[in-house]
Amino acid sequence: MPWDRNQMAARAAEELEDGMYVNLGIGIPTLVANYVGDKDITLQSENGMLGMGPFPYEGEEDPDLINAGKQTITELSRTSYFDSATSFGMIRGGKIAAAILGAMEVAENGDLANWMIPGKLVKGMGGAMDLVAGVGRVVVVMDHTNKHGDSKVLKACTLPLTGKGVVDRIITNLGVLDVVEGGLKIVECADGVTEDDLRAATEATIVG
Amino acid sequence: MKKVYGSADEALEGVLFDGMLIAAGGFGLCGIPELLIDGIVKSGVKDLTVASNNAGVDGFGLGKLLDTRQIRKMMSSYVGENAEFMRQYLSGELELEFNPQGTLAERMRAGGAGIPGFYTKTGVGTVIAEGKEVKQFGGEDYILEEGIFADLSIVKAWKADDTGNLVFRKTARNFNPPAAMCGKICIAEVEEIVPRGSLDPDLIHLPGIYVHRLIQGEHEKRIEQRTTRKREEA
Numbered sequence: 001m002p003w004d005r006n007q008m009a010a011r012a013a014e015e016l017e018d019g020m021y022v023n024l025g026i027g028i029p030t031l032v033a034n035y036v037g038d039k040d041i042t043l044q045s046e047n048g049m050l051g052m053g054p055f056p057y058e059g060e061e062d063p064d065l066i067n068a069g070k071q072t073i074t075e076l077s078r079t080s081y082f083d084s085a086t087s088f089g090m091i092r093g094g095k096i097a098a099a100i101l102g103a104m105e106v107a108e109n110g111d112l113a114n115w116m117i118p119g120k121l122v123k124g125m126g127g128a129m130d131l132v133a134g135v136g137r138v139v140v141v142m143d144h145t146n147k148h149g150d151s152k153v154l155k156a157c158t159l160p161l162t163g164k165g166v167v168d169r170i171i172t173n174l175g176v177l178d179v180v181e182g183g184l185k186i187v188e189c190a191d192g193v194t195e196d197d198l199r200a201a202t203e204a205t206i207v208g
Numbered sequence: 209m210k211k212v213y214g215s216a217d218e219a220l221e222g223v224l225f226d227g228m229l230i231a232a233g234g235f236g237l238c239g240i241p242e243l244l245i246d247g248i249v250k251s252g253v254k255d256l257t258v259a260s261n262n263a264g265v266d267g268f269g270l271g272k273l274l275d276t277r278q279i280r281k282m283m284s285s286y287v288g289e290n291a292e293f294m295r296q297y298l299s300g301e302l303e304l305e306f307n308p309q310g311t312l313a314e315r316m317r318a319g320g321a322g323i324p325g326f327y328t329k330t331g332v333g334t335v336i337a338e339g340k341e342v343k344q345f346g347g348e349d350y351i352l353e354e355g356i357f358a359d360l361s362i363v364k365a366w367k368a369d370d371t372g373n374l375v376f377r378k379t380a381r382n383f384n385p386p387a388a389m390c391g392k393i394c395i396a397e398v399e400e401i402v403p404r405g406s407l408d409p410d411l412i413h414l415p416g417i418y419v420h421r422l423i424q425g426e427h428e429k430r431i432e433q434r435t436t437r438k439r440e441e442a
Contacts, residue, residue, distance in 0.1 A: 046309065047235040048382050058436040063238065063429035064366075064380040070236040070289075071435040081378055083385040083413075084235070084261070085317035088310025092330065122297065122304075123288035129336065130310030133329040164333030 002144075002173040003190045010035040012100050012141045012171050021050065023091070023131055025101035026069045028141045032100055042078065044096055046127040048087045051079035068127065088127065092134040099135040101128060103142045103167075105157045108204035110167040110179040112140065113159035125162060132163035144172035144201050151203040153177065153184065174198050183207040211372045211422045212401060216247030219395050219421045223360055224253040227280075231316055231358035232260035232270065233387040236289075237432045239380030240269045243397045243425045244362040249276055259283040259316065259356055259390075261309060261383050263293045268430055274302070283356075285309035289432065308336060311353050313386050318355035320389025320418070325354045361391025364427070365414070368398040369407050372416030381413060388418045395421040 003011065005028050013035035016022055023044045024032055033043060033054075043052040045067040052067060053074035061072040090096060105113040112132055115125040132138050145151055153170060169187070170177045175198050176187040183205030189198055199206055213219035230248075234240030245264075248256075249272050256279045263282055264271035273279050274292050281303035287293050296302035307315065308330045318326055327350035331337050341352040363384040366377035374396060376384060388394045401424045 045379070047238070048379050055435045055437040057439050061431060061434055061436065062378065063431045064378040066236065066238050066379055066432070068235075070238070070432040072431060072433065073435075075378070081376075081381055083376075083381050084309070084313035084383045085386040088313050092310055092314075092328065122294065124284060124286035124306055125308055125336075126286040127309035129308035129334065130330045133332065134310075161334045 001190070001192045004173070006031060007190070008141055008171055008173060011176065012139060013037070015098065015100070015139050015169065016041050020097040021095065023096050023099045023135065025099065025128070027102045029100040029102060030069070032141075044087070044090070045073070046087050046091065046131070048082050048084055049079065051076045053079070088130050091127070091130050094134060094136060096131075096135045098137040098139060099131045100139045100141055101131065103140045103152070105152050105154055105159055106140050106142070106167050106170050107154050107157045108179070108183045110165040111157045112138070112162045112167050113157040114162050116160055118160065128162050132166040137168050138166050139169045139171060140167050141171045144174040151201055153202045153204045155204055174201055180207060211416070211420065212370055213421055213423050216243040216397065216423055216425070217250065219423050220244065220247045220251060223393050223395070224248065224251050225359075226253055227255045228253070228359040229257045229259065231356060231361045231387040231390050232258055233361075233363035233382065233384030234269065235261055235379070235382035237264065237269050237430050239364050239376070239382050239384055240264065241362040241364040241397050242269070242427050243423060244395055245270060245272055248362075249273060249278070252278070254278045255280045257281040257283065259312065259358060259387070261285050261312060263287050263290050265289050265432065266292050277301070281305065283307055283312065285312055306336065311336075313383060315353055315356045316383070316386035316390040319357045320386065323355050325352050327351065328353055356390050358391040359393070361388050361394040363388045363394065363396050365396050365398045367400050367402060367407065368396060368419070368422055369402055369404045369416070370422070371404050372396065372419030372422055373407055373412045374398070374414040374416070374419060375407060375411065376413050385414045388414055393420050394418055395423070397423045397425060399427060400424060
């Protein structure tokens with residue numbers, strides 16, 4: 001059985017180490033926060049917060065306290081607030097150890113596309129271009145194929161790029177792949193998924 | 209010098225003109241200058257270029273100025289959640305300059321700090337780099353981005369003293385300080401104006417030198433995505 005959303009998030013949480021400052025994207029990456037266990041992780045929200053807490057209890061929502069997905073959240077005892085220029089200063093300056101992001105396409109050279117589909121969907125890159133250019137390690141979490149069954153792990157991206165050669169590791173419902181010299185290397189397969197299954201669902205070159 | 213004005217209309221008197229560049233604070237609907245946006249709608253000023261991370265939602269925030277077609281161009285990082293924006297953009301009625309979020313914030317900060325341009329890694333190898341100077345530092349490519357020098361800044365803070373010193377609250381700070389810095393004139397709207405001396409000088413987020421006019425008023429503070437968790441059973 002391929003991994004479901006929560007299993008992918010749990011696997012992504014294994015990428016995080018004690019003491020890290022981390023930025024989690026919207027969607028499955030947000031779920032990663034539920035699986036960090038005892039590790040001391042500080043979550044950054046790029047709209048101007050370190051130490052992001054869980055969603056508030058009903059009736060305790062504060063319109064002045066939201067995450068980058070515009071959802072109401074809470075603060076923790078370690079929380080600090082700052083403006084957007086300072087926030088992206090710490091991102092661009094390499095102070096954030098890792099970003100875990102969703103993607104529309106990833107290529108074997110580490111190219112990432114996740115911000116627009118020409119003529120169809122124009123939402124904008126938000127902070128994604130800054131994050132992939134600046135943070136220490138970029139981990140993509142996404143389904144291996146799209147709803148038509150086509151691979152999202154490609155030889156080359158077809159959509160406008162968010163960043164060039166920026167992805168370090170890809171975690172999908174089928175397994176984990178690393179971007180290495182010459183292509184992608186299989187790190188692990190999801191439970192019940194074989195290397196052959198993974199190769200069959202991948203357009204990109206798999207090495208090793 | 210008197211900075212406190214009685215209303216958004218009074219504070220906007222004499223600073224608006226067609227074709228001007230306005231920098232606006234706020235992220236989504238959080239920390240947006242609601243009262244000044246209403247005042248600008250009322251003024252009828254047009255052909256505006258607005259630098260703001262988002263464009264509000266349909267019928268609220270900067271979305272109001274899109275509904276009245278007063279905006280000619282947006283400089284933003286994210287325009288989702290706004291159908292009218294998408295319609296005007298796709299039909300060619302509205303010009304849109306996408307900026308990565310951190311680049312937009314730094315362009316405002318730089319403009320306010322007298323820096324006309326800076327190099328950044330963000331966007332290298334993407335459409336954002338098209339037409340921009342590329343320069344290598346330490347063997348890596350960086351692109352040149354320009355500071356934003358706005359004709360007017362409109363921002364929202366939590367508290368101010370009557371000299372314009374501002375204090376923001378939680379994540380409602382966001383783009384407000386850099387937006388405030390980059391304007392020739394900055395108007396701030398706040399929830400409460402307190403007498404000078406009642407804010408701790410060590411805890412001022414934005415010094416009053418950046419703020420020229422000030423109004424106090426009631427804010428709707430609409431929530432865009434209300435998300436909650438269940439209380440555990442006792």
